[in-house]
Amino acid sequence: MRKIFRKLVELEEALDLLKSLAHHVKLDVIEVPLEQALNMVLAEDVVCMVDLPPFDRATMDGYAVRYEDIEGASEESPRPLKIIGSIEAGEWPRREVEKGTAMEISTGAPLPYGADTVVPVELSHRDEAKNLVYITKALRRGAYIQYSGSDLARGELLLPKGILLGPREIASLALAGVRKVKVYRRPVVAVITIGSELKEPGERLELGQIYDGNTYGIISSLKEWGAEPLFMGLIPDDELILEDLLREAISRADVVLTSGGTSAGAGDVTYRVVERLGKLYIHGINVKPGKPTLIGEIGGKTIIGLPGYPMSCLVMLHLLVRPFIDWIRGVKSPPSEVSVEAKLATRLHLDGRRSFIPVMLSIDKGLYLAYPLRTESAAFSSLLHADGFIDIPAGTILVKEGSMVKVKLIAPLRVHDLVFIGSHDIVVMEITRRLRDLAVLSVREIFMGSMTGLHAISCRACDVAGVHMLDPNTMEYNTPILKRLKVKNVLVIRGFIREQGLLVRKGNPKGIRGVEDLLRGDVRFVNRNKGSGTRALLDYFLNKLAEREGLSFQEVVRRIRGYEHEVRTHSAIALMIIRGMADTGLAIKPIADIYGLDFIPLAEEMYDFLVLKDRLDKPSVRAFLDMLRDKEFQREIISRYRGIKFLPETGEVVYEA
């Protein structure tokens, strides 16, 4: 019933195909003045029509002299020369420099006939009364002269066809007297975004919808790469609508890009339409992410169908579309991909397919460190934090930590003063905001949960991790888990206490007061996943409840409607309640505030910070901890947010792992 990719091609085959399809695009040649030529591609060889420099010129301020007159000159035996005038840049000499004379000369001024050497002013004394200059050093003949045509000569190739014009090239063209250049017009690339679930940003999301990010990522990438994007619209997975839009696109653009609508799912429409209207060359590339990519041709125009997942879409944009645009534009030697060598922060397990793993870069001990981000292509946050990706060849199932890898950059490389990874928290956000605004530090904060924070700090990929990990055996926070996992060289810095409790709808319509109400039968509960600290806390309360009621834990659990319905985040608990799919669930207090829910406090949890022992003195880490300890800061936080408590030992090292 559904098409499963059966014939995947290798990435190189796809690139070869695109290289040949690029020849079908013929871009007009237009003439533009230099000031409009930035990032355009030269459409003709430009030959130098003048000599550079056009005359012999002085390269220093000083005196134009005859070499024979200064031979043997020194401080002790200076050579006097009669000053016969002066020449400035832009003037033309009207006198000759004869034996025994010198002409004052400015940098850039033409050398007068007869002179063959320029003596810088620093190597002379002047006697104004006698109108003499004393030369105090013998230079070589020809010193401080730039000879006409020595730099570039008339008839030399200045720039070849196919060069991308940057500031360096534009300045060179101007120096050679070129005012207008013939360049190729930018290729027009139509962009069609497909997905029934997609909504334009800024509009209200209906249930089941998500925002469209690809259109904006594609359009801005195309602009950066010198193409002219033509956005055709955001359409549902509908073959007829797509067919109409594709027909229009091929009539208006040189190339068509689509995103979405390319998976083998029920909603896969692009390949059927391309097959019907033209030729489908490639449907599926043997890479991860990016497998559901298609390449076809309609009416002589190339169609590239990009995957719908944002990270997959971005990777394929870089792997396929970027070189394709260069080929179309006729760029003869496109700028090399920018990549950096980095140490892999953590081992990578792979499924043997050629893979592009998004990584975040930081600096550790003077080397770049590449920390792999979640590889599920559906994840948005890896898009936000990925600095580049590692190309892992097919057949690889393991890359060891510490391996040197090449990271292809997808954004300009930035080195941050402080990298925070850990559990989402409002106090952290308040600290980092102050570090940015007051201490003018650049801070990267990634909220991916306590376990990711612990993992990142143990492989040195962040400076500070924020964690609240409850050990279900001891019912203690943070330190026991570090001990159990045998983490080394990490300090636990005491953070603060956050309240945990039951979220309920505003006004608490079901009258819930505690965990005992979960057994009532009319309360729909939504649970957190096993392994989360919140789940451990709930089970601890249910155990105590079971004891009190004289029931087994299993019996208690069986009575709770929705105990088996697990979600992964505090926010998901809140959303289930807002949408009326559950009545209550366990979460932290600030979530109640953010989502406008009521809160029934049950317990307190300890949110601590982990810092690498050898980075405790890093200025940005010190600034972070200083702010955490600052009493003024603490007072402000307490007055602003409910459910947060600082402790006397907040900011102090409470454990050394």
Place this chain on the structure above:
Amino acid sequence: MRKIFRKLVELEEALDLLKSLAHHVKLDVIEVPLEQALNMVLAEDVVCMVDLPPFDRATMDGYAVRYEDIEGASEESPRPLKIIGSIEAGEWPRREVEKGTAMEISTGAPLPYGADTVVPVELSHRDEAKNLVYITKALRRGAYIQYSGSDLARGELLLPKGILLGPREIASLALAGVRKVKVYRRPVVAVITIGSELKEPGERLELGQIYDGNTYGIISSLKEWGAEPLFMGLIPDDELILEDLLREAISRADVVLTSGGTSAGAGDVTYRVVERLGKLYIHGINVKPGKPTLIGEIGGKTIIGLPGYPMSCLVMLHLLVRPFIDWIRGVKSPPSEVSVEAKLATRLHLDGRRSFIPVMLSIDKGLYLAYPLRTESAAFSSLLHADGFIDIPAGTILVKEGSMVKVKLIAPLRVHDLVFIGSHDIVVMEITRRLRDLAVLSVREIFMGSMTGLHAISCRACDVAGVHMLDPNTMEYNTPILKRLKVKNVLVIRGFIREQGLLVRKGNPKGIRGVEDLLRGDVRFVNRNKGSGTRALLDYFLNKLAEREGLSFQEVVRRIRGYEHEVRTHSAIALMIIRGMADTGLAIKPIADIYGLDFIPLAEEMYDFLVLKDRLDKPSVRAFLDMLRDKEFQREIISRYRGIKFLPETGEVVYEA
């Protein structure tokens, strides 16, 4: 009489000053839609207002099931489930998945209540008749589900103030539903170009004038770096004109850049005007090139005065203006400088000042090789071929060849298929043009003379060198010099013969027929520099003439008017004649054609190619030599250009060094 720089400051002091001056610029905050936000700087923290994803969603096409129903499933014991419908992306589930049932689900579709796992379609068989699906594998609970808020949660910081918005950031903003962002408007940077000798490109050069390249280099760099250039004009070294223009510039722009007018020469005007109208903070920076740079302030607006030499101007643009623009724009973590590690191709002698040496990059044995270009700041061609520069600390007087150096890029890195360095020649240009157009190779050709070519090939910085070096002892070309200099691992490939002779004005008004006419007394000669092959050839003829006439060589030379007037290039000879400053000089035939002069043949010279032994099989080198040997090509050249002869051994190895 002239100001000599007495108090030079270090580069770091200049940067510190600019950092503090940057705070004086206050840029308005404007709101723009995402599609206009590329390369703008965010003026506020953007906090995520939705959860990403906003609901639990399937990440594969397949079936939404309850985990308990598929526990233990395998190919041998598949679990049948009743299909209760299907859900596509963009829809919202209207039914629950109850025990024993499954709902068909598309990638991106919301998970129906009751289901806790998604089984990909590949792990199922379907029985349409019975409306059953058989699940053939037990996955983990929660497989192929992306939980709501698991990626980014409401209230999390999406992007901090001060971030530069690239495609990655713009896509992320869109995904989070953001349609408009507050950004800083671009800073307006006034550009004033000073120099009495400067002419706008495209206009006719008068004697003593050169074209203005800086304006175009500065304006396009500013655009690339996110500023809005405002060109105020090209003016002579005139204090009153500059004063007027500066007053206007500070009223219209946030910052003012000047170029030229900053040296300590007679024409130095900028510092005096800045001192008069405002404050002159820095006049002279202790770096090379770039010393004559000034920093001042007029009416609260920062003025940066850049040097007039194009290479100096470009280096200071990168060192000072680029970070300054980032600071003004409020970029919190500016992209790191892009630099590459490279092996220095040849030793560098320095004068102990902090220096920035422009280099050309190529690849040798898998490493980048940095070849220093002429360091005179007046050279234009180093601007054209410089890929970046090396920062040499003060106090260094020698950097050994083979040292690893860090090259800061000033243009996107390009790797060329073929690098040619050597003497300017029309046959070379015809070959490289064909390699570009027909073989689609990227070729870099640098005409800097035979000796530079020989030097470059001996330090492996080019693939092919083109040389015509006459040995005055043997009167033989090329091979003797290689032997004498003990060059190793280089092959001499026979090239072709070019005619040498006397250039004279069209129609030969002085009736010159040979070297003997140089003794006539009414002929003004212009000579080439000692050490050039052409000079050696002339002296050879004059020796023979002296013999014939029974004179000493000195006697002959004394009789030639202008024998002591030396220029460095073939072109300079032609220009002296065109401008009426000389009647004749020795040069190659094609120069006569290019400048429209008449030509009196005297001798033939051998133009050969040098190739590294281990690169003879490099495809681009082979293509070059194949073209040289091609008979069709040779016929075309001979019919098109006069004074060129190919030989039977053209393209063959004639010597191995």
